[in-house]
Amino acid sequence: MAKGGTATDLALSGLTKVFGTATVVDRVTLRIAAGEMVALLGPSGCGKTTTLRMIAGLVEPTKGEVLIGGYRITRVPSHRRNIGMLFQNYALFPHMSVAANVAFGLQMRGMAKALIQPKVASALALVQLGDYAERLPSALSGGQQQRVALARAIVIEPSLLLLDEPLGALDRNLRESMQVEIRQIQQRLGITAVMVTHDQEEALTMADRVVIMRDGRLEQVGTPAEIYSRPTSRFVASFIGASNFLRGSVAGRNGDQLQVQLASGGQVLVPSADGGRSEILISVRPEAVGLRRIGETPSASESGTPATVQQIVYRGQTTHVHMRLDDGEPFVAFLPNRQGEQAKTFSAGEKVWASWSSQSNWPVADS
Amino acid sequence: MAGRLSGGGGAAVYTMAAATLVFVAAPLAVVVALSFSEGALATFPPVGFTTAWYEAVIANEEFQNAFMVSVLLALAATATSFALGVPAAYALDRWPVPGARMIEAALLSPFILPILITGLALLQFLAAMKMRDAAVNLFIGHVLVTLPYLVRTVTASLKQVDRSLEEAATTLGAAPWQVFWRVTVPQIVPGIAAGCLFAFMVSFDDFPISFWLGDAETMPLPIFLHSSMSKVFDPSITAMSSLMILTGILAVIGLEKLVGLRRAMSV
Numbered sequence: 001m002a003k004g005g006t007a008t009d010l011a012l013s014g015l016t017k018v019f020g021t022a023t024v025v026d027r028v029t030l031r032i033a034a035g036e037m038v039a040l041l042g043p044s045g046c047g048k049t050t051t052l053r054m055i056a057g058l059v060e061p062t063k064g065e066v067l068i069g070g071y072r073i074t075r076v077p078s079h080r081r082n083i084g085m086l087f088q089n090y091a092l093f094p095h096m097s098v099a100a101n102v103a104f105g106l107q108m109r110g111m112a113k114a115l116i117q118p119k120v121a122s123a124l125a126l127v128q129l130g131d132y133a134e135r136l137p138s139a140l141s142g143g144q145q146q147r148v149a150l151a152r153a154i155v156i157e158p159s160l161l162l163l164d165e166p167l168g169a170l171d172r173n174l175r176e177s178m179q180v181e182i183r184q185i186q187q188r189l190g191i192t193a194v195m196v197t198h199d200q201e202e203a204l205t206m207a208d209r210v211v212i213m214r215d216g217r218l219e220q221v222g223t224p225a226e227i228y229s230r231p232t233s234r235f236v237a238s239f240i241g242a243s244n245f246l247r248g249s250v251a252g253r254n255g256d257q258l259q260v261q262l263a264s265g266g267q268v269l270v271p272s273a274d275g276g277r278s279e280i281l282i283s284v285r286p287e288a289v290g291l292r293r294i295g296e297t298p299s300a301s302e303s304g305t306p307a308t309v310q311q312i313v314y315r316g317q318t319t320h321v322h323m324r325l326d327d328g329e330p331f332v333a334f335l336p337n338r339q340g341e342q343a344k345t346f347s348a349g350e351k352v353w354a355s356w357s358s359q360s361n362w363p364v365a366d367s
Numbered sequence: 368m369a370g371r372l373s374g375g376g377g378a379a380v381y382t383m384a385a386a387t388l389v390f391v392a393a394p395l396a397v398v399v400a401l402s403f404s405e406g407a408l409a410t411f412p413p414v415g416f417t418t419a420w421y422e423a424v425i426a427n428e429e430f431q432n433a434f435m436v437s438v439l440l441a442l443a444a445t446a447t448s449f450a451l452g453v454p455a456a457y458a459l460d461r462w463p464v465p466g467a468r469m470i471e472a473a474l475l476s477p478f479i480l481p482i483l484i485t486g487l488a489l490l491q492f493l494a495a496m497k498m499r500d501a502a503v504n505l506f507i508g509h510v511l512v513t514l515p516y517l518v519r520t521v522t523a524s525l526k527q528v529d530r531s532l533e534e535a536a537t538t539l540g541a542a543p544w545q546v547f548w549r550v551t552v553p554q555i556v557p558g559i560a561a562g563c564l565f566a567f568m569v570s571f572d573d574f575p576i577s578f579w580l581g582d583a584e585t586m587p588l589p590i591f592l593h594s595s596m597s598k599v600f601d602p603s604i605t606a607m608s609s610l611m612i613l614t615g616i617l618a619v620i621g622l623e624k625l626v627g628l629r630r631a632m633s634v
C-alpha cells in the first residue's frame with residue numbers, strides 16, 4: 001500500500017461532553033499535526049474513550065468542535081468521516097471471512113470488486129496475514145485479530161486512525177511487538193492517529209506526543225521525554241513512571257535556580273522560572289537517586305537528604321530501596337544491578353544519605 | 368460449552384431432566400403407539416399394527432381442511448409477527464422511543480393475560496366491530512399471541528449484539544441501514560429463527576383463541592381434534608395427534624437445518 005499523501009491534521013476545540021450532570025470531557029482543546037500519533041493517557045474514567053468517540057462521531061459533543069484538515073466535522077455523521085478505528089475487543093464481523101472484513105469499508109464506498117481484491121490483499125500482506133484471508137475471525141489469535149482490524153481500518157485510507165486500548169487484551173510480549181508493528185505502519189503510511197491507553201509505557205513507546213488527561217481535562221501535553229522529565233504536576237509525575245516528592249521552602253536565589261531548604265533536611269538547587277513561591281514541591285525520579293553511607297562526603301553538584309532504609313526489593317535489572325525521610329515522607333531509589341546486587345550492602349533500619357544530581361530536581365505543582 | 372455437571376447439583380439436574388423426559392415424551396409415545404393399533408378404541412396397550420387409521424385420517428376431507436387452516440394460519444401469523452416484531456424490537460431496543468417500557472409491556476402482555484380470556488374478549492370486541500369473517504378473526508387472534516414470542520426473542524438477541532461491531536461498521540462508512548442489514552441482522556438471525564419457531568408452534572397448537580374465533584368452515588386442527596374426540600375415541604384421534612407431533616418435529620428440524628438449533632435456542 002502506497003503512502004496516501006493524504007495525511008490531515010486534527011483539531012479539537014473546546015470539546016465538552018456532559019452526561020446528565022457529570023462533565024466527563026471538559027473543554028478539551030488540542031491540535032494534532034498531520035501524520036502525528038498522539039496518545040491520550042490517564043486514569044480510568046478520566047474521559048479518554050469519550051474524547052475518542054467524539055472524534056469518531058460515535059458520541060455527540062455537548063459543546064465544542066472537531067476539525068479534520070481544517071473542516072468542521074462536528075455535525076458530520078460518523079459513517080461519512082473517513083475514519084479507521086481499532087477497538088479493544090477487535091470488533092471483527094464474526095460472520096465474515098478475514099478478507100470480507102477487510103473489504104467491508106471499500107464495499108461501503110461503492111468500490112468495484114476488481115479494485116477491492118488487490119487492495120485487500122496488500123492490506124493483509126502489510127499486517128503479515130496474507131495466508132489467512134479465507135479464515136473466519138474466530139479461527140485467529142487475539143494478536144492476529146487485531147492485525148486484521150488494523151488492515152480493515154487502514155485499507156480505506158482513513159484521514160484519521162483512532163485506537164481505543166487496541167492492545168489491552170493481549171499479553172505483555174505480544175503487546176510490545178504489536179506496539180512496534182502498529183507504530184511502524186502508522187509512520188509508513190503517514191496516518192494521523194489518536195490512541196487511548198492507560199498503559200504509560202505504551203503511550204511513551206508509541207506516541208509522538210502524550211496527552212495526560214485528568215477528570216476530563218488536559219493536564220499536560222508534550223513529547224514522551226518532556227512529560228517524563230518535566231512533569232508540571234504531582235499528578236503527572238506520579239502517573240508517568242514513579243516519583244519521589246520532596247517538600248521544601250525557598251531560601252534564596254542563585255541565578256536561574258532556587259535554593260531550597262528541604263523539610264527532610266538538606267539544601268538543594270532547583271531550576272525555576274518563577275521565584276515568587278516560598279513553598280515548593282520537588283519531584284525526583286527514583287532511578288536518579290544513589291545511596292551513600294552517612295559520613296561519605298557528597299560532591300558539590302549533588303543534592304541529597306538523609307533517609308532510613310526500610311525495605312529492599314530485588315527486581316532483576318534494579319533493586320528498589322524503600323526509605324523514609326526524617327519528615328516521615330516515603331522515598332525510593334532504583335539502584336541498577338550493573339555489578340551484581342549492589343543494594344545488598346545496605347540493610348533495613350540503616351541510616352543513609354540519598355543523593356542525586358541537582359539536574360534531577362524538578363519543581364511540580366502540588367496537585 | 369457443555370461442561371459436565373458433577374456433585375449434588377448435577378444429580379438434581381439429571382433427575383429433573385429425566386423426569387421431564389418421562390412426563391413429556393412417554394405420554395407422546397403412548398399416543399403414537401396407539402395410532403398404529405388395530406383395536407377399535409384408543410385404549411392402551413395397542414393391539415397389532417396397522418396404518419389404516421392414518422390412511423383414513425389423510426383421506427378425511429374435514430381433517431385435510433382443518434390441517435390446511437392450521438398450517439396457513441400458523442404461517443400467516445408467524446410471517447406477520449416477524450414483519451411487525453423485528454422492527455418493533457429493534458426500535459424499542461435502539462431508539463429513544465418515549466414510553467418504550469410501556470410499549471414493550473403492552474406487546475408482551477399476551478404472555479401474562481389468560482389466553483382463554485383474551486380470546487373471549489377479542490370475540491366480543493370483533494363482534495362489536497361487526498367483523499364476521501372467521502379467517503380474519505383467527506388471523507388477528509393468532510398474531511396477538513405469536514407476536515410476543517418474536518418481540519421477546521429478538522429483543523433478547525439484540526441485547527446480546529456486540530455494539531462495537533455496529534460502531535466498527537459505522538466508522539468504516541456503513542450508513543445506519545447498511546449496519547442493520549450487514550452486521551446486526553446476521554447476529555440476531557438465531558433469535559429471529561427461534562422466535563419464528565415458537566410463533567409457528569404456538570399458533571399451530573393454539574386452542575383457547577381458536578376455540579372462540581373459529582367457525583364450522585374455518586376450524587383449526589386442535590379444535591377439529593377436540594370435536595372429533597367428543598364424538599368417538601378411536602385411534603384415528605391418535606393418528607391426527609401424531610401428525611401434529613410430526614409437524615412440530617419437522618419445524619424443529621427445519622430450524623436446525625437453517626441456523627442450527629443450539630444457536631437458535633441460545634437467545
Ligand SMILES: Nc1ncnc2c1ncn2[C@@H]1O[C@H](COP(=O)(O)OP(=O)(O)OP(=O)(O)O)[C@@H](O)[C@H]1O
Nearest residue numbers: 019024042043044045046047048049050051196198
Ligand atoms: N453513555 C454514557 N452515559 C453516562 N456516563 C458515561 C457514558 N459513557 C461514559 N460515561 C462516564 O464518563 C466517564 C468517562 O468515561 P470514559 O469511558 O471516557 O473513560 P476512560 O478514560 O476511557 O476510562 P477507562 O480507562 O476506564 O476506559 C466515566 O465516569 C463513565 O462512567
Ligand SMILES: [Mg+2]
Nearest residue numbers: 048049050196
Ligand atoms: Mg476507555
